[in-house]
Amino acid sequence: MQDKKNDQTAVQSTTVNGSVAADSNQEKLFTISVLTENKSGLLNGVTIVFTRRKVNIESINVSITEVEGVSRYTILVKCSKEVAEKIVKQIRKLVEVLGAFVYDQEEIHYQELALYKVQTKHIMNGNKVESLVRNNGARILVIESDYIVIEKTGHMHETHEMFEKLKPFGVLEFVRSGRIAISKSKRETTTFLKELEEASKIKINK
Template identity: 35%
Template sequence: MEEKQNFTISVYTENKLGLLNRISGIFLKRHISISSLNVSGSEIEGVMRFVIVVHTTETWVKRIVGQIEKQIEVIRAYYHTDEETIFQETALFKIASSLLFEERQIQNIIKESHAEIVTVSPEFFVLSKSGRRDEIEALYDRFKPYGIMQFVRSGRISVTKGQMPVTTILKEFQH
């Protein structure tokens, strides 16, 4: 039996209304959960990049990428293993300001985790932490006993270790 693993799917597209819904529908039909989803501009002007993380088999990820590429607005789609990508996430933690001054351990946690204080007000302070999901989850676990007022984590952002052929393909169309 084929082993499940994390795959990062990169989808280069035109910026068209409704495309996100159609792409997410491809996963829904196959009962495959999306672990992380991020949509942003790409290295090519006017081209969007979806970064989708799924935990499945290589057979299924190949099928999904094939279905995604059938969408008219999709220029190209690729999949990569974690070993083939450089990736991270970012999280924001909102915590009561009183803890920053009353609990010496809070300052140690911030320093040890390499988190960054984004803002401080009389009521709360906000920390930013970028890194791998397990680093962010570990920091969450350390702050949880003190009380977290708000928490949010981004989807994965990634670049491949190897060259992405889509860059060359798209540059040819721009000339």
């Protein structure tokens, strides 16, 4: 189990090996990525691993993957490296979990999406909001008679910065999606699944 479900983490651990000891108690953001069979109720199983240890989930996203029937959970947590690794080991124990990995920011490509609702009059009267949209790589998703919806993708601090800039105009609603991330690992999910299939057939040599 350790060999397989662990593999990507093992690679990951070595890249930050030198700093593990020093960092292990320091709280920071980690992205936990979980590949699972698509089973109803599993989300509960995954989240109670966090609840039991009183670790707050900053954001969570569940989506399909390139492989049919396989889901990916992307969970953002703020905790120490040691806690993140222990949580991941517990998640791997869930029967329908195919693999669980913990990543530092540098080991992934990640993105978030934010939506902002602003009164339509603000783009009618002068072009301040419009230039904000333009200069911040955002776009206007919808224009209704009384409100507009602005969409912006980016990292948390970027979408938050946009929120701060829109604030003076009165933001009616603001929502940000969970983080989604893709690892820098070269392994393909299908290869990983094949290895899992083999590992699940190991019997004790008694």
